[in-house]
Amino acid sequence: MSSGGTTIEARCVWQPRAVLGEGPLWSPSDNAVYAVDIRGARILRLDVATEQGRDWALEDAACWLVERADGDGFVAGLRSRRVVHLRLGASGVEIVGELARLDADRPGNRLNDAKADARGRLWIGSMDDSESAPTGSFFRLDPDGAVTAVDSGYTVANGPALSPDGRRIHHTDSAARRIYAFDIAEDGSLSGKRVHIQFTEADGYPDGMTCDAEGGLWVAHWDGGRVSRFRPDGTLDRVVRVAASRVTSCVFAGPALDQLFITTAAHERTDEPLAGGVFVCSPGVTGLPPARFGLPSVL
Numbered sequence: 001m002s003s004g005g006t007t008i009e010a011r012c013v014w015q016p017r018a019v020l021g022e023g024p025l026w027s028p029s030d031n032a033v034y035a036v037d038i039r040g041a042r043i044l045r046l047d048v049a050t051e052q053g054r055d056w057a058l059e060d061a062a063c064w065l066v067e068r069a070d071g072d073g074f075v076a077g078l079r080s081r082r083v084v085h086l087r088l089g090a091s092g093v094e095i096v097g098e099l100a101r102l103d104a105d106r107p108g109n110r111l112n113d114a115k116a117d118a119r120g121r122l123w124i125g126s127m128d129d130s131e132s133a134p135t136g137s138f139f140r141l142d143p144d145g146a147v148t149a150v151d152s153g154y155t156v157a158n159g160p161a162l163s164p165d166g167r168r169i170h171h172t173d174s175a176a177r178r179i180y181a182f183d184i185a186e187d188g189s190l191s192g193k194r195v196h197i198q199f200t201e202a203d204g205y206p207d208g209m210t211c212d213a214e215g216g217l218w219v220a221h222w223d224g225g226r227v228s229r230f231r232p233d234g235t236l237d238r239v240v241r242v243a244a245s246r247v248t249s250c251v252f253a254g255p256a257l258d259q260l261f262i263t264t265a266a267h268e269r270t271d272e273p274l275a276g277g278v279f280v281c282s283p284g285v286t287g288l289p290p291a292r293f294g295l296p297s298v299l
Contacts (some may be wrong), residue, residue, distance in 0.1 A: 021265055024278075025290065029071075033253050035278065036062045041059075043179055044057045058093055062077065073086055079110045102137075120292065121143065123160040127154060134175075136154030143293070146202060148188070155175075172209065197219070203221060216227070224244050244275040246275060
């Protein structure tokens with residue numbers, strides 16, 4: 001992978017020392033960035049205005065959060081492969097109900113990363129919890145609760161990211177160092193699977209990702225200490241340096257969607273003081289508004 005033309009330095013805005021920080025989510029109504037610590041079984045919240053953080057402990061670790069279209073909390077994917085309706089409050093976490101159970105026949109799997117699209121659908125990846133076998137799949141969960149497996153054969157499924165027009169979705173198998181692109185039809189079916197970006201050993205592993213308003217794809221480098229922006233044709237455009245090697249995901253946030261918040265992992269990185277921290281930078285482009293799951297008339 002050739003070097004990009006611009007390098008940006010990110011600063012650590014909060015240090016919760018997340019064992020496996022993942023899934024950052026911008027909540028405009030709350031002016032906060034939420035994330036999960038999968039191995040630490042916590043939900044994290046960073047107030048963007050005050051830069052103050054807090055967390056909630058979980059019995060069943062969350063792997064991702066997406067806000068609900070009806071405004072009633074979140075949809076969360078749990079390590080137990082359940083998709084649930086979840087609320088956060090002063091007294092803790094409330095699991096309101098279960099929406100779906102994925103990979104019921106694969107007890108060695110867990111959920112890992114998801115995004116909603118503009119139609120209120122969820123795109124969810126599953127993976128082998130031991131990260132050794134291609135038993136993971138890619139699912140679509142519709143607002144009416146219908147579940148469709150749209151692809152399979154993932155060892156570590158990661159980072160769904162949707163293009164600004166909603167006609168293309170990217171999905172990653174981190175173990176293969178490969179980011180795929182698919183075309184999305186009106187009914188949510190996928191076609192045209194192709195390799196969009198192939199990482200090398202020197203790049204680390206592609207992890208979580210997000211698209212900006214210009215169609216650029218921002219990809220976290222696990223064991224690479226950076227986030228890279230790729231143009232729509234897959235060529236490298238710019239790099240954000242992060243003072244932690246295990247960079248896990250990123251999200252555009254702030255009222256103008258002009259800040260990039262980045263999650264990292266402290267797992268096996270005791271020699272890195274900022275590992276597990278949340279970082280931020282001004283990336284020079286704006287992001288897309290976050291989508292929510294479901295329709296108010298349905299939920």
